[in-house]
Amino acid sequence: MDRRRFLAGGTAAAAIAPAAAAAAMPPLGPLGAAASLPVTERFTVDGAGWEVREDWSNRDGMLALVRGDVAVLLPKRTEAMHATATPPWLGLSLKAIAMADADLLADALLAGGGDPDPERVRDAAPPSGSEFEADKLGARLGWTSFVGTRQAGDTMPVFPNGRTRGYRPEHVFPALEGDAGAKTRFEGLLGGWLPAVHKAIPIAGGGWYDLIVFADVDADDPLLVQTWHRTVRVVGGRAVATHYGHSYAPFPPRRQNPDAAAFYTALLRFAIVWQGELADLAPTALPDSALTDMVAHAFAKELVVRPGGTYPKYGVVDRDYVGPEYDGFQDIFTSSVYANLEWGRFAQAKAVFDQYFDRFVGENGMVDMRGPEVPQFGLTLSLVARYLRYTGDIATVARVRGKVAATAQILAELHDQALALPATDRGHGLLHGWSESDACLHPDPSLWWKPYWNNSAWAVRGWRDLARVWPVIGTRAEADGWAARADRLEPHLIARIRQSVRRDLTPPYLGPLPGAEGTWRQALATRKRNEQGWSHRVYAELLQADVLPPDLAALVADCVRGHGGTCIGVTANFAPANADHRDQLGFISYGHARALLRLDQIEEYLLFLHSHRFHSHSRGSWVAGEVSGITGDLPLFCIPAQLTIPLLVRWLLAIEDDDADRLDLGRGIPRDWFAGGREIALRQAPTRWGRVDYATRFAAAARQATATLAFAARGPKEARVRFRLPADTKPVSATVDGRPARLAGDAVIIDARGGGRFEVVVRTR
Structure with missing residues (x-):
């Protein structure tokens, strides 16, 4: 890859400078x-x-x-920290909700079609942390x-x-x-x-x-x-x-x-x-200002949680979550770098990047943390590539190129081991290893050293993304080797998944690894320690990696929701079915949500967003729980859960295709936002093509929706500008800069490779 061409597509490395900790003048x-x-x-x-x-x-x-x-x-904005809806759970029984394979609350909130009502989503369960009894928390x-x-x-x-x-x-x-x-x-x-x-x-x-x-x-x-x-x-x-x-x-x-x-x-x-x-946070204008504030607060909370603003901590206060044994947890690093990059906080992303690779990654690529997670190695490689594409900061990555290459080699070694297995072995050609860090805490951790789908999916994505940028800091031979491995592993993974789908169940079911016996709920009910433990991570990360064809990705998403894997639309914390609780998994679940958006399951994506906001966070003070129930219990905070809302809000406004030269704008905007007629905007949003400005609104009286977008340098081959107008409003024609434009459903498609500014107008009826 030509070094100058690469840098032209992103922000110059010189742009990475610390935000002022205290401005000379107050925010007047x-x-x-x-x-x-x-x-x-x-x-x-x-x-x-x-x-x-x-x-x-x-x-x-x-x-x-x-x-x-x-x-x-x-300004002040308070929310009730006590249940305000009567009866709770939309009138359904807690036992029925907890025991059902289907997500009964999600089904009720999505019944009839259309975007879910945020207030009804809020009232679907008592507020998190509203009903706990302090004297029953034990040492907490x-x-x-x-x-x-x-x-x-x-x-x-x-x-x-x-x-x-x-x-x-x-x-x-x-x-x-x-x-x-x-x-x-x-x-x-x-x-x-x-x-x-x-x-x-x-x-x-x-x-x-x-x-x-x-x-x-x-x-x-x-x-x-x-x-x-x-x-x-x-x-x-x-x-x-x-x-x-x-x-x-x-x-x-x-x-x-x-x-x-x-x-x-x-x-x-x-x-x-x-x-x-937070001076470097990409500016937004949203009709729902609480979501704008949740984004900003999440990044403020990260600075509070991290000693010095950069040293990693998983939780706060409680010894079991704030202890140093968690500091090298891969998810702390990946969630932080991902969210900060998506919101233009390059200085924080660099600080976290440097801290992690200097303190927690060895020369052999191994992380200083018990129970390394195979998929997170792949996600790390993908984020290294994203960091390079967004920032153009070659020097930071080049400084640790040996550790990055060693990380990629860890996956290659696991791939070689899998290829050496007999062709009749259920895991032949699929990467074996721990998918969940907690596996190593058990007497026999080999029970979870298995060929989980997400291990291979993230190896494919990590190798592929890194190979695309590696020639600017490493060798072409290394890049070609990783790309070849990705090209070899991906079709094998897809073929094995297709062979493993159980179509005798409704919806069709895919287990978390080949040869899994029964569904994950059946397996966990049989034995507490089971190879299907922590399957929530398998499905969320498999979907996030975006290596499955759309039909298989949709099948997996439907499988998760239809077989006990979601709670009010959010990825559930997988556990044996019981009569008194069903929990949301507040962290790592963002990958599941991202797949829903890519699959154009917009109503389900918005349910995920609203449900995470109201049920994976405490009301008002917005403390995000690692795992949150729906009975008002007190969850344990973790910072990766807090950084989920920034990702979800960013993606509904602007999301890149992982492989195609395409950027989607406004893909997940709620219809009610357009109906209100107010401006919706995301400015200076980082992408692999450089910074992007985007603003849109709908004027009902004029029967016209508009959008403006501007690319600082070059743009994608295909910029899709989506107009999710009120249900009774249909787009009939479109122009870009006054000339007739292609209208595909409710999206206008623009060739933006030359960069510059575009004005899109959609006429409606």
Whole structure:
């Protein structure tokens, strides 16, 4: 591959520079709605006077920090952390939902066709973390959210009533003691997405306690997280009592509670720093602003979770998830690099890339983590290729080319071992190995050293993607060797899958590996330790690798949903059928969702998106669970689950074909977004052709939908601009830059190889 041609297709390596941790000026904007708000406090920073203006007429009233005619606007958005739907589970019985092979809740939400209703999806189950009993959690603490900073090496848990491990609001407001009174609370994040917990706990007879907790961004403790607190008693639309705190209870006269000026000065700094941290995030405009905020908050949370913003951690607080034995977990690396690349956060992607390959990958390609997962080696190779294509940063990858090549060689060795098996062996030619890291923790881990489909699927994808870019940093011979292996393995994998489909079941069934006895549910019911354990990973990663022809990919997606493999449309945590729970798998499941979009199962994709938002996350404060039930239990947080929503939102707006020279724009946009007439936009989105701007909207009165797209350099051979208009609206003709254009269903197809700007107009009836 010509080096100059390669670089022309992406962003120059020089573009990879750290985002400013603290902008010189705060994120100021026009006063807007804050102009009419009452002034509640005043403070001074560097000689400049500031006002605090706040609306107490409702729990989501605006908070603004005002200087002259500009303001830092910190809106509030809270969600009920208690069940609001009666009866639960759409009126179905929990036992029926849990025991059924079919996903009964998904079937109900998709019945009748059309996009699923987000509010109905929300009400399909009680909120995550709303019904747990703290005294039954064993050694776990009953925290429901957490705060932190980039620089701190740990995080601080926040409990339902707003207390932390160092500070208790009930010292001043005794009515807040314990968590019983917080059962009916509302939760949110200050500023929409900032890592500042906002709670509203109702008071009998009206009013509420309003609590804000955030970490001190200027604290330099190596591990300890210092925290700021504000607790307000609101009655009759007025703040009748306000108390400020910092980290601990007072110890007079040496340690006193801070005053209002100290709190709001810290809050201003907090807003400045966090705006700077996410300054490189690709801008979006979505009718559902909560999704925009969820994207930003996920990246803020990643910086909080990672010590120094870059060192990997799987979870927080709880020893079993934050312990160092998890730090080298491949999924932490792959989910982070993938999400950061898709949103243009190249500096963070590079920092994570460097940290991982320097600290956790040996010269032989082996990762410093128990139970390496074979498919994740392939995904790592694919992401190395994506990193190169998006950033053009040859130097970063070239520095670790030996480790990357060794990673590819691990898969080659497993391939050679498989080819050496007798032709009659069920795993002949298919890569054997652990698909799930936890397999190695059992007395006999060889039980799971098997030819799972996803092992081979990701070997194909990893080799193929890496081979396409490798000549700019390695040898052509290496690239050709990997491409040849991919070309040899792919048809063999597809043939073996076709041979393994059970068409005697409805829908047709594919087991997680060749020769599997019974369905995975039957197998797990027979023996707890079974080779079909963790099959959820097999299906999700098999679909994500995108090496199956469409008919087989659709069969696998239908198989998963029809044989107990989804929960309210999201990949389920595979376990023996039981009468009292059915769980969502919040992490690794994004690959399953991506396949639904590629298969044009848009309604199912949107159900996945809404369900993950409402049921794999806590409401309002958006803490994502590794595995989340549908009965209000308290899940364990993990960062790969948190980074799922950014991927899903990015892809519904812009998604690349893995092999064809094609970019789909607007493929998964909900019809209601078009119906509302507001602009939908994703700007400066990174792709392998360079940065792309995309904006679209529908003017119902004019019977016209428009889209503009602009490519910084070259573009794809085929840019498909999708218009998922309201169901009663049909496109009848299209133009691109005023000239008649090809309209295929509801998509306009453009040859964008020359790059530049395009204006698409679709006439409707």
